[in-house]
Amino acid sequence: MNEIILAGSQPSPVPSEIFALLALLAISIVVLLILRHYLPLRTTPAYLLVPVFFALWLPASMVVLVPIDLASSAMVDDIDARGIWLEPRALRVSWRITYWLTFSLTWFILPILAEYSDSGYREPKDKVMDSLRANAQYYAIVFGSGFLLLIYVLVSYGHFSESLKSTVMALAYCWGLVLAIYLMGHGLVAIPRKILRNADISGRLRRIQSQAPRVYEQMEDAEMNLEDLEMQVLELSKRGKHGSARDFQDWIEELMDMTNLPESQPSARVLRGSGEASSKNLPTVITEKYMADLTRRLVRAKHARSRYLNEWNRLLEDAVHTQAILDSAASKKLDFGTPSATSGFWDRFTILTPYTRYLWYYRVVPILRIAFGILLGLASACVVWSEVVKGLLPSLSVIRYTVIHHWVGDTGKGQIGFAGQVIAALWMVYMCAAALTSITEVKVWRGRALVRRNTAPESACWYASQVARLSVPLSYNFMTFLGGVYKDTVFYDFLGQLINLTPLGKWFDYLFPMFVLLPVCATLFGLYGKVKRMFGFGADVIDVIDDEDAEGTAYGTGSWREGRDLIERELNGTSAAIRGRRADAASRLAAAAPGSGRGAPVMNIPGARRSTGAPTTPLGTSPTVRPQANTSARRVRAAAGEAEPEDENFFEALGHRVKNTIDTFDTPKWFQDIGQGIKKPKWMTGAGEGSSGGGSSRPQPQGRENSDIRRWFGGSDGRIRL
Template sequence: MSGAALAVVVVVVFFLALYLLQRYGDLWKQQRLVLFGTLLSWYLCFLIVFILPLDVSMTVYNQCNSNITNNTTPATPTNPSSRSEANFSPFPSMSPPGKCEEPWTYIPNETLRVFWRVVYWTSQFLTWLLLPFMQSYARSGAFSVVGKIKTALIENALYYGTYLLIFIALLIYVAVQLKWKLTWADLQTIGITAANTWGLFLLVLLLGYGLVEIPRSYWLSSSHDYMLSKSYFKVAKMANEKAEADEKLADVMEEVAGIHASVRQNHFLRKYVDIILTKCPTKYQEEMGINVEISRVDQNAPPTKRVLVKLHEKVVSAVQRHNQTQVQWFILLEQAFHLEDVAKSRNSSLRHFTHSFPLAHRGWIRRFIYTPTVEWFWECVLRQGLCRLLAVLLCLLSAAVIWSECTFFSTHPVLSLFAVFIQLAEKWYNYHCIEMVCFVVILFMCVCVYSTVFRIRFFNYYYLVPHHQTDAYSLLFSGMLFCRLTPPLCLNFLGMIHMDSAISHKDRVQTSYTSIMGSMQLLSFISDGFYIYYPMLVLLLCFATYCNLGSRCLNLLGFHQYITDDDLTSDLVDEGRELIKRERRKRQRAEDGENRRWAWRERCGVDRATGRNRAGYTELKDNQKEPVTKIKKSVVTFTRRNEKADEQQTGLLQEDSSDDESPNRRSTGGSYLTLSPPVKGVFDDV
C-alpha cells in the first residue's frame, strides 16, 4: 500500500484540476502555454492539500518509532493480529510495546521529501517568475513572439525589482544578526519566509471572508424569495454591464474600420491590420468589407505600428468582454426563469414541476430519474431543509476554525480544538481518524480561500467567468494566487494542530513539509510574532464580513452590491423584475411564432414521392378552429410535357411550402391561391 494511495491521489487531483480548467477556460481556443501554466499551478496546489494529511499520519508513525528508539515515552502500538480492527476503531486496543504499526497510507520519508521539494519549488517558480511573464505575454498586443517577449520583460521589470529589494533588505538584516555567516540553506529559508509572509497576509483576508460567507450563502440559498430578489438584482446589474460592453465594442470597431479604410492593400502595415480584422466579430467584418470603398473617399493618414499594437490589445479585450456579458446574460435569464418556475410550482397542488420553457430534447436522466415529480420534491420540499442543515454544519466548522486560529499559540493548556483531536488520536495511533480530521479541516479551509479567489473581481482585469469565458490573464492570475496562498495555508494548518515546532516548542519529529521550509528562527520577528498573532485578525475580518462592511463600502463607492435594506438595491430589483418580464414575453413570442411556422409547414408540406409521376394535388382543408376563411377542397390535374417543366413546378411548390413569411399561401398543382396576410407587425401578437 506504500505507493497506491499516493498514485490514486495524484490521478484524482489531476482530473479535478482539468475539470475546473475546462469549466472556466476554453481548451480549444486559448493558447496552449496558458492552459499548461494554469493547469500545472492549480494541480500542484490541490495536490499539496490532498497529500498533507498523509504527511501528518507519517509524522505520527515516525514519532512512535523515535519514542521507542530513545525510550523517552512508552510506546503504545497496536497488536499486528488486530491491525485491521484497530485502523477502523476510534479507540484501538493496546498492543505489546516495541513495535509501531505502519499507517495504511505508508509512504517512505525520502519519497515525501523529494515530492514536497519538487512540488513546492515548482509552484514558487510558477508564481514568482513564469506566470507573471506569461500574463504580460498573453495580454500583449504585439504581432510577433519577439515583440510579446519584449513587452512582457518591460512590464515585469518593476514587478521583479520590487521583490528583489524586499529580499535584499531581509538578507542584510539576517547577515547583520548572524555577523555575515550565511549558508545556502539560510538563503533558501529567507526566500521561503518572505514568500510565506506575503501569502499569509493575503490568506487571512480571504479566509476571514470565506469562513462567514460560505455558511451564510447556503443558509440564504434556502430562502426562495431571497434568491429570486438577488437574481433580479444581478439581471439589472448585468444589463448595464452588457450595454457598456456593447458600446465599448462598437467604439473599438469604429476605430478599426477607420484604420482598415486608411491602410491600402500594398501598405507594409496591411498584414497587421488583417490580423486585427480576424479578431473582430463576423458581423463587423462584413460591414467593414461593404463600407471600405465608401470610407476611402475621406481617407486618413495611415497609423503607426505602435498604434496598431495598442488597437490589437483593445480589440481582444473588447471582444472578450462582449462575449462574457452575452454568456452571463443568458445564464442569469435561465436562473431567473427557473426561480420563477419554482415559485409557481410551490403553490401547485399537482406536485409536478412545470417549466415555462421546457427543453426540446430531454436526456434519459430527466426522462427516467429526475422526472417532474422528483424535481418538484427536490426544489419545493427537500432543498430548503438540506441547505439549512449544511449551513449549520459549516457554521460549526467555521466557529471551530476561528477558535483554533485565535488560540493555537497556547500549548499549556492546549486550546486549539483540532490540536486536541489530533493529539487524542495520536495517543491511540488511529491513523484513519488523524487523516480524516486533517483532510476535512484543510479541505474546508481551502474551499473558503479558493472559493473567494473564484468570486472576487478586480474591475474587468481579473474575473473568473464559468462556461469557458475566462480570459488568459485571469486564468494565470488565479494560478499565481493559488501558488502563493497554498504554502502558508498548509503551514497555518500545521500550526493549528501543533505539528510545527515553531508553535508547539517541542522537540519532536517534524513533518516532511516543514522540513523543507528550514528554521524560521533566522527571522525571529516573523516566526515569533507575525506568524502567531497575525492570524488572530481573522476574527475581525469575520465580524466585518458578517456585518457586510465591505459590501457597504463598495456600494458607497459606486460598485453596486446586494444589500437587503438599501434603497438602490430595491430599485435595481424592480428594474430586474421588469427586464425578466420583457425577456419572458420576447421568448414567448419567439416560441409562439416558431410553433405557428412549424404548424404551417406541416399543413402546407408537399408530398415528395419518388419513383412515379403525380397526376394531381389535393388542397388541404383548413382547421375548423382557425378564424380564417374556409377553402374548399379542389383537385387540379395537369400533364407534364417535359422533365424541365416538371422540375420548375416542383421547385415552386417546395419553395412555397417552406416559406415562413407567407404562411397563408396555398398551392394547387401548377397554380397558386394566395390569402394576403396582414401587415407585418400589427397583429403579430394576437
C-alpha cells in the same frame, strides 16, 4: 540475526505508495475537468495549458501530501494505526519538488506567460519583450521589498544563519500568508451565509432581481466598448492602403477578421456619428505600438463582452428556475422545460417526475441547505477559533482534537490514523475553498474573470498563480493548528525552521493569523456593503448584498423591481420591439434636424447590430437585444460622449462618481435668479450711450467694434477669454 528479523518484520510502504499514486491520479482527472470547464482545451496552446495544469495540480496534491506527512512523522506506537505513510526520504523529495515548482510558477513562469498572452504584438520575440517590460515594475517592487528585508536580517544578526535561499523562502511565505488570511477570512463567512440565504426561495429570487440591473449595465458597457473598437478597426481598414498604414496591411486584415462587423452598418450606429469619432481617434502616423495596443484592447473587449454575456445568461437561467420553483407551490408540480445548451450534464436527465421534482426542490433542498450551511458555519467558527488560540493556548484548538485521535501518555503528542488523515484533508479543502472563492468575488483584478469555456488566457494564468501562491501558506498554517505534532514533520524541517529564522518571522507566524478576525467581522457585519453605499463603487468592491437592503438601491443598479422588469422583458421577447421603436425615433430626430450637416443628438442604443450566430438565452430569445438600463451613470456618459475607462483605481472611481452626481444636479431657482437685478456697466455690455441697462444685448456701432476692453483678453463677442 535479531536485526535481520526486525528488518524483515517492518511493514512495507508499498500499499501506501499505491494509494498515494491513485489519489494523485484522481486529482489529475479533477484538474483536467476543471480546465475543460473554463478553457477550450483543443485551441489553448500547450505552453499555457501545461503550466496552468501544474499550478492547479501541485496545490491540490498538498491536500494529500500534508496528511501523509503528519501520519508518517508523528510519534507512533502502532505502525498499523497511522494510516497512509511514506518514507522520510520520499517525503522530502516530494516536498522539494512541489514547493520549488510552485514557487517558480507563482513568481516567474505564470506572470510572464500571462503578459505574453495579453500582449498585442504578433511576433513571439516582441511578445516576450513586451511581457518583460510589463513585469518590470512588478519585479522591481518584489525585489526591492525583499532587499529591504534582507538588510533587516543582516542588521539583526550580522550574518545569515542560513543561506540566502532560506530567507527568500521565509519572505515568500509571509507575503502569501497575508493574502491567504484575508481571503480565507472573507470566505469563511461568505460561503455558509450564501448557502443559508439560498434556502429562502423568495429571498433568492429577490436577490437575483436586485443584481439584474448591475449585470445588465456592465454587459451593455462591454458591448459599447467593443463596438467602438470595431468601428475604429473599420476606419483603420479604410486607411490601410494609404500612408503609414500600408506597412501593417496584413495586421489590419487580421483585426478585421477578429471583429463581427456586417457588410452594412445599422442606421443607428451611423446616425450616432461613431465613424467620425473613430476616425478622430486614429493617430496621424500608424505605429507598431499603436497596432499592438489596439489589438490588446480589442481582445480584452471581446473577452469582457463574453464574460458579462455569460453572467447575464446565467442570471436569466437562475431567475427562470427560481421562479418556476416558487410557482410550483400552487400546482405541486415542477417542470423546468427543455434543457438549454449551457445546462450541465446532470440537468439533461429527467429521472424525477414533476411531483417528486417539486418535493425535492421545494421541500428537501431548502432543508439540506440550512443543515449544510449550519455545518459549514460551525466549521468556520472552529477555524477562526483555532487561528486565534494556536499561539497562546494551542491545547484549546478544536481542529487539533478532530485530527489527532490517538494520544500518547502525558506527553501532549499523538499519532494520526487514516480517519484523522481524511478529516485533515477535508479541513484543508474547506480552508482553500474559502480563500479561492473570495478571489472570484473580489472585483478589483483588472476585469479578470473565469468564464465557462471562454476564459481569457491571461485570466487563466493569473488565477492559477493565485492558487499556487496561496497553497503553501494555507498548508503550513493548517499544520500549526495541531500543536507540537507538526514540528516532527518533514514539512516543518523543510520550511518551518526557515520561517522561524528571525523573531519577526516567529511572531508573525503565530500572531498575524489572529487578524483573520478583521475580514471575518467585516463580512459578517456587512462592512463591504456599507462602504459600497457610502462611496458608490458598484462592482469595484466585493459584491455583498444584504437581506435588509434587498429593496434598496446602490450606484449603477436599480431596485429589484427594475431587475424584475428587465428579466421579464428579456424572456418575453419585448425588448426587440422597444429597441426598434427607439431606433425609429432616433432616425426621425436625425431627419428633422436643421442643416449644416450635423444631425440632432440621438439616443445611444448599443447592441442594435448583431450577427445571426449570436448565442441565445435559456428560453431561445436573443441575449443581445435588450432594453436600455436607465441609470444616472449611463445618462451622463451618453451625454458626454465618453466611454468609462476600462481599469479604474480607488481615486478615479471616486472622482467619476462625484462628477456624475454633480452633473445630474438641476440648477436651483435661487441660483438662476442671481444677477438678474444687477445692471452691467456699459463697457461690459458693449452698448452705446443710448443703452437702457445691464440686460441690453444691442450690438455696438461699427466704429467701436474693436475698441472694447475685452479685446485685450482675446474676445469681443460677449465673452472674456482668460
